[in-house]
Amino acid sequence: MKSISLYEEKGSMLNRLGPESKILYIIAALLSPMLAGTKWVGFGFIICSVILLVQSRVIKKTIPILGVSGFILLTVVIIQGLFREGNVTPVLSLGKVIFYQEGLLFAWGIVINVLNILLCFCVLILTTKPSDMVENFVRHGFSPRLGYAVISVFQIIPQMTETMATITDAQRSRGMETEGNLMVRIKAFIPLISPVVMSSLINTKERALALEVRGFNATNKKTFLNDQKRNAADRYIEWSLIVVMILALVWRILKWQVL
């Protein structure tokens, strides 16, 4: 594995959009339900995210993410449905187990919020090259050092993992036991710490030197090999999202006035 990024180039509409549009989509998806004061807006954004992910042919990659969170959300539904304070209206009974409407509605709100957050972030991370995203931040004034720190993680971590595996094999060939019960594994960890840490420190120093001699700390304005990804579609989408947020706010104000 050369990168821990989840990005895959599929040539889809979302791939062609700039990172700013997708980040604004996340902001709209998170803010609009709050502004409108109704979970149905969040539900609408969930449907929208699913459609976008299906269209981009990356929906399958969301399954592991949703699988893990799905398990947690199921426990939330069960616990809130059964035990939430203020549960008075039974709605479902399975033998002696009774689910209450108030708890289930509360859990439903949490499920909508969590799924909305997960799916809108998936729209960004599954369809955006990490280097494009960081490059856009740097173009807008983000520190290049911080940008490098963020982007290098995607490739350096798998390499460090491979190095650790090599060191583990080397120690194993010197007689270190690595498999067995928990105590054996904990004991095996100690002779690994020193070579792994030393190796990481040396590699980091050498990489820092390599960056220095390639002008990493130059103070002049940086240029970019890749053109900024931005077209008319980005502008339409961004304006549309802003309009949606404004409409959500207007809806909320009108609701207050009616009440």
Added chain:
Amino acid sequence: MAGIIVKNIKYKYPATDRLALDDISFTVEPGEFIGIIGRNGSGKSTLCQAIAGLVPNFYKGAYGGSILVDDLVVKDTEISDLCKRVGIVFQNPFNQVTGSKMTVYEEIAFGLENLGIPKPEMIQRIDDAMELLDISRFKDRNPFDLSGGQMQRMAIASIIAMKPDVMILDEPTSQLDPQGREEVFQAVHKLSQQGITIFMVEHNMEKIAEYSSRVILLDDGKLVALDTPGKIFSRMDLPEYGVTEPAFTTICKGLHLKCKNTDEYPVTLKEAEEVFRVYQSQKEENRNG
């Protein structure tokens, strides 16, 4: 092209007592190829990093003397400015990959982006560097997918694209397999024909003898000798400095066979062939006579 003047350089790493460089002085003309040899710990890498400005600007420590790259005083120049004139390639090709770029093409562009080179010029420089190092066919590959030799050539291309006047190669082949080493030496040979001033630290004495116009012999931070490969490798005291001469030089020393017109032992294969040819014909004459 740039000339280098090294004047009375002394240097001690932080928190150490020993001088890593001890009063070294020499001059290098533009376009020269200087081989640097010596035992481990003799100061070869430190000298390279001093010319590149990493000593003292990165490592700090106690520094005396001066190094001039043309009109630039190295210790007073920021590394980000000096790197436009002096490029350096290190031993470990893996640690020279930035890790922030997904293709070889973008990786080579990294330094040019930092220096603010306009895009059209950037593309031209990258294409030229890739062609020189024969890595154009890898341009869309992930840098971590390359072999050691290919990665080292990419590292050299990354520096060459920045168009330095001086190129330093600090044991560029020590972590490579034989094929990788040969790929890098071929790349270095092409570089030497471009007229760039080159410093190369190597333990492969055959290559040092083949490429260098002059050789620096270091020991314990001191400059022992700076001379042509023929004169350096003809010395009989090389083992005292932890250095062995090229294999054919050793054979010729054992047979007391020197080059015809000089008082030196052959240091390249071509010279050795000539010497053996003369030796062979003399033997035949003696046999017939």
